[in-house]
Amino acid sequence: MKTQVAIIGAGPSGLMLNRYLAKHGIESVVIEDRSREYVESRIRAGLLEAQTVDLLEEIGVGDRLHKEGLEHHGIYLQLGAEKVHLDFADLIGYSVWVYGQTEVQKDLDAACDKAGQQIHYEVTDVALHGVDSESPSVTFTDKDGNPQRIDCAVIAGCDGFWGPSRKAMPGADVGSFERVYPYSWLGVMAKVAPSTDELIYARHEDGFAMHSMRSEQVSRLYLQVDPDDDIANWSDDRIWDALAKRMATSGWELKIGEITEKGILPMRSFVSGKLQHGRLFLVGDAGHIVPPTGAKGLNSAANDVRFLGQGLVEFFKKNDASLLNRFEERAKETVWRVTHFSWWMTSMLHTSKNEFDNQLQISQLKHVMRNRALQVNLAENYVGIR
Ligand code: FAD
Ligand code: DHB
Numbered sequence: 001m002k003t004q005v006a007i008i009g010a011g012p013s014g015l016m017l018n019r020y021l022a023k024h025g026i027e028s029v030v031i032e033d034r035s036r037e038y039v040e041s042r043i044r045a046g047l048l049e050a051q052t053v054d055l056l057e058e059i060g061v062g063d064r065l066h067k068e069g070l071e072h073h074g075i076y077l078q079l080g081a082e083k084v085h086l087d088f089a090d091l092i093g094y095s096v097w098v099y100g101q102t103e104v105q106k107d108l109d110a111a112c113d114k115a116g117q118q119i120h121y122e123v124t125d126v127a128l129h130g131v132d133s134e135s136p137s138v139t140f141t142d143k144d145g146n147p148q149r150i151d152c153a154v155i156a157g158c159d160g161f162w163g164p165s166r167k168a169m170p171g172a173d174v175g176s177f178e179r180v181y182p183y184s185w186l187g188v189m190a191k192v193a194p195s196t197d198e199l200i201y202a203r204h205e206d207g208f209a210m211h212s213m214r215s216e217q218v219s220r221l222y223l224q225v226d227p228d229d230d231i232a233n234w235s236d237d238r239i240w241d242a243l244a245k246r247m248a249t250s251g252w253e254l255k256i257g258e259i260t261e262k263g264i265l266p267m268r269s270f271v272s273g274k275l276q277h278g279r280l281f282l283v284g285d286a287g288h289i290v291p292p293t294g295a296k297g298l299n300s301a302a303n304d305v306r307f308l309g310q311g312l313v314e315f316f317k318k319n320d321a322s323l324l325n326r327f328e329e330r331a332k333e334t335v336w337r338v339t340h341f342s343w344w345m346t347s348m349l350h351t352s353k354n355e356f357d358n359q360l361q362i363s364q365l366k367h368v369m370r371n372r373a374l375q376v377n378l379a380e381n382y383v384g385i386r
Pocket of ligand 2: 044045046047199212213220292293294295
């Protein structure tokens with residue numbers, strides 16, 4: 001196969017980039033090691049920044065989001081039984097959207113189908129070659145067991161944290177940063193109407209709890225647990241009891257329903273030393289990971305797609321590589337902002353085994369709950385205005 005851009009990974013980064021490039025008349029081929037059904041049903045992010053929504057609209061996948069997504073104008077912050085509402089509309093005049101990553105993925109897949117864009121699912125043996133040259137290539141074995149090669153001008157590594165692209169980038173490890181947090185999230189999806197109008201981020205002495213949602217009928221909830229905890233230790237009753245206790249406020253009641261999915265997720269911050277080398281570029285989770293507390297992962301992937309997309313349009317349409325050469329510099333500015341914000345939200349809201357840290361966190365959270373300037377700061381970071 002011959003194309004302009006080989007895209008490894010058909011998650012949100014890979015398909016947003018494919019659609020962005022297609023809109024500008026640039027060809028790409030996408031390969032993915034999982035099945036389409038698996039990728040579409042992978043439960044992950046749920047919150048979209050205004051700029052992510054803008055990008056999805058720009059690439060032609062904003063219609064269902066606007067019909068079925070929920071526009072949110074703020075969040076609740078809670079410390080013990082004290083709860084405050086941060087009104088983003090009042091603080092900074094922006095909003096965010098609750099719309100599941102599963103739905104974004106389905107919309108992107110449908111747009112690819114409509115455009116006749118083939119995606120090669122269930123490939124194996126993916127390898128990158130000649131990333132220092134002007135004509136790199138990607139080899140793989142297709143679903144039917146046939147060896148394949150994509151000759152291209154650029155490779156976009158959109159293959160998540162564990163994919164092969166970062167490993168194929170010479171020197172990417174140098175200057176990489178990683179922090180693994182001493183807690184994990186137990187996440188559940190439940191068939192029950194949300195018990196709140198806006199997302200709740202609660203710090204309780206038993207640990208963090210969060211109430212999000214996917215629709216008027218489906219709630220998404222999270223609990224801080226130990227990283228070595230086992231989901232088998234958490235019966236549905238135990239989960240509901242812990243959520244109700246950690247988010248309790250006077251007069252508020254948690255609605256209980258059928259839990260349809262549950263799992264424990266580790267939490268890490270990671271920034272790759274390099275996001276570009278020769279003709280290879282790392283996009284989204286392939287180049288950086290944040291803990292989920294600030295809801296930044298999918299949104300910073302969208303940010304990378306915009307920067308790489310703009311660089312590639314100049315490169316292919318005007319034969320000008322200057323913007324493409326600045327991809328890493330442009331992307332990293334946002335990456336470090338969201339890395340700081342996610343670390344800050346995470347450390348402020350999770351209980352620690354160190355009592356000094358706990359006291360600092362409580363003091364910081366109280367300050368945010370009472371101080372408008374700090375609320376403006378939180379809102380700007382959360383909504384992602386840049
Ligand atoms: P991925 O989604 O990981 O996609 C990479 C793709 O590459 C995958 O489909 C993978 O199968 C494929 N791949 C891997 N190896 C290969 C290979 N060898 N060959 C071909 N393909 C390969 N972010 C937010 O913005 N807001 C949130 O509210 C939020 N909540 C989250 C909640 C949870 C529980 C989790 C786990 C994450 C959350 N995130 C959130 C983060 C967000 O889901 C990720 O940042 C996002 O999925 C990144 O997209 P991506 O396309 O870069 O990577
Ligand atoms: C969701 C996850 C988050 O990490 C967050 O901060 C907000 C929402 C969610 O899955 O809905």
